[in-house]
Amino acid sequence: MYTAVTFVVLICLTAATHADHHHQPCHSPNMTGFLSVMKMKGEMRAYGAITYDSMGKKLRFRSNESHFANTSLSLDLLMFFEEGIFYEIDSKNQTCEKKTLQCTIHPLQIPDEARFLATINSGNPSIEGEGLKINAWVGSMPDKKGYYSMSVTMGCLPVFSMYLDETSFMFSLLDVENEIKDPDLLVVPSFCQGLPVEETPEGTVNSFINEFM
Ligand SMILES: *[C@@H]1O[C@H](CO)[C@@H](O)[C@H](O)[C@H]1NC(C)=O
């Protein structure tokens, strides 16, 4: 995987001229799976289960502490990208914080303004089960201070997404199923209902990615 990552990073830097303007980014289906989050400097930041409603633009991420990786962050997030609102949930203490999203970019959906980069064959595509064909997309972060690169399968399941910024991240999706297995995970828990929206301090940009800082 790291070879592919390096490759994508390298071609990213020269991507603009090769972009195919006739391609439209695909839209990911509903998904249930696992997400691993790594800081590019090497720290395994989080690992956990995701549930994604692609039409409703809702995402739940819950870190899984029983995972083998030594992760440094424990998070439970429920995001409503359409409404621009999200919840940081603490199920153990039954507490919740409701905040506004200033940036709706996230690793499960290719932004509409992304540019198609290339189709890449990982492994050996001529042997059944040994190859993975992925489409790579690239684009600038909304604040223009960095780039992202997203690689998805032919069916638009994200494989990995990178955000190259002051703090660079890689998100990988694993064991994806094309359905929502537990729709209740996308419902605001009763103890979070009716909360006021917390104020966002001046200069803070809330986004799914920034939650892993
Ligand atoms: C995705 O999930 C939502 C919420 O459960 C549902 O309304 C929608 O029909 C699903 N979409 C597909 C394509 O299955």
Ligand SMILES: *[C@@H]1O[C@H](CO)[C@@H](O)[C@H](O)[C@H]1NC(C)=O
């Ligand atoms: C946590 O991770 C383990 C190992 O990957 C998995 O078996 C388990 O189902 C996960 N639990 C949750 C709540 O995601």
Ligand SMILES: *[C@@H]1O[C@H](CO)[C@@H](O)[C@H](O)[C@H]1NC(C)=O
């Ligand atoms: C887990 O990571 C922390 C710092 O990120 C480190 O101090 C600790 O030794 C690690 N534990 C294991 C078991 O690797």
Ligand SMILES: *[C@@H]1O[C@H](CO)[C@@H](O)[C@H](O)[C@H]1NC(C)=O
């Ligand atoms: C739950 O609340 C207690 C008391 O406010 C706090 O000390 C503890 O850290 C909280 N637990 C979690 C998991 O945040």
